[in-house]
Amino acid sequence: MQTLEQLKRGELNGCTSLKLSADMETFPMEILDLADTLEYLDLSANRLSELPSDFSKLRKLKVFFCSNNEFTVYPEVLGDCPLLDIVGFKANHIGQISNHAIGQNLRWLILTNNMISALPASIGDCHRLEKLMLAGNKLTELPNELQHCKALALLRLSANKIEILPDWLLSLPKLSWLAFSGNPCSRIPNSEIEAPLISYDSLEIQDKLGEGASGTIYRASRDGMLQDVAVKVFKGDVTSDGFPEDEMNSSIEAGDHDTLVKIIGKTDDPYESKTGLVMELIPKHYINLGNPPSLKTCTRDVFNSDMQLSDLQIINILTSISSVANHLHQKGIMHGDLYAHNMLIDESGKTLFGDFGAATRYDRVHLAFSNEMERIEVSAFGYLVDDLLSLYASKDQDTFYHALNALKESCHLADVSSRPNFEQIESILAEIKSKNLV
């Protein structure tokens, strides 16, 4: 992070990237002196509410983050920045976005946690738009023009006020990661499944195991039990994927499956009135299969450069994931974030699939709707196949490679209803396994 003083003294001239957080209430005009070079600007965590009208002098700007500020209007001048590719205004108070404000070059737009009740029709002109984050707003509907965004792959609509999802949404050709829990259109009663309540006082909280957007995970021991457990204490705030309580309900509704971390119960922290999930501990030898997307890859995971997988590992991972995805959809749960970065694997390819933060529960009674929901996730599975093929240890494009490549292509058919469902994918994988003697 650079400082305001460095900027004012001209020490940052020529820089391509600038990050300033200094409780600023006004936009420092010296930033415009960087117009010839500046490509990345992060002014998150200040108290800004306006941009200067000549902000678009920053004609090389590609990435602009301005989260945790005090904007009430999405700045119109952003529509004049020709190269803007990524814009982030998470956690402001934006209630208004004019038609002109949306730049046509946008690929990734983050508006999580604002007060937006309507999107402008001009969003439909963003033909490159791939990732659109709208959770935690006041949207009651989506503009029909959004259906022209044919590149849209990841859409977060959770924690809004949407009554009905438009029909065209589920047939967008590239849509693969969708979340809309916490809306009137996703209101669905909890089933009979209830996780046992485990008293917080019976848990002895030990070291912190990790932290996600929605909660903090601790190791804990339990009165009279030999095995330690993991406890996820939810933070309570809306995340970019939705409400923590929806994550908790979906994790419980998901039930038991070899590929899921077993949920032991629910807990309440009466002192801080926080809810939590008690889970089995993930054994230490499991490693993350992938890492979350970068600014460059946008919707695609990134992988460690030394990661390689054998055909046996690949087939085991894909079989586990298609099986658990089938299990979830049979229960009317769309995971919404089917990504390698949410999977853990061991040496043999034994897989655990986690993070129900973006999960949406839906009613399986509506057959056509259910079929489309499942096939959106099938598209995400297709990207997983593609990722694993890029990690395939064999240098040759052998019959195993070609068979999986054909499966990937069928998962990505533009006509959503022509894609296989997860049950069919499981059979295809079993056949590939037997034919290739994996």
Ligand SMILES: Nc1ncnc2c1ncn2[C@@H]1O[C@H](COP(=O)(O)OP(=O)(O)OP(=O)(O)O)[C@@H](O)[C@H]1O
């Ligand atoms: N059952 C568990 N046993 C051991 N460690 C765990 C367990 N669950 C989570 N962790 C640790 O906590 C980290 C955060 O987990 P969590 O499921 O909240 O978030 P995430 O899925 O990684 O993040 P996000 O929700 O932000 O995408 C994990 O990466 C892991 O290291």
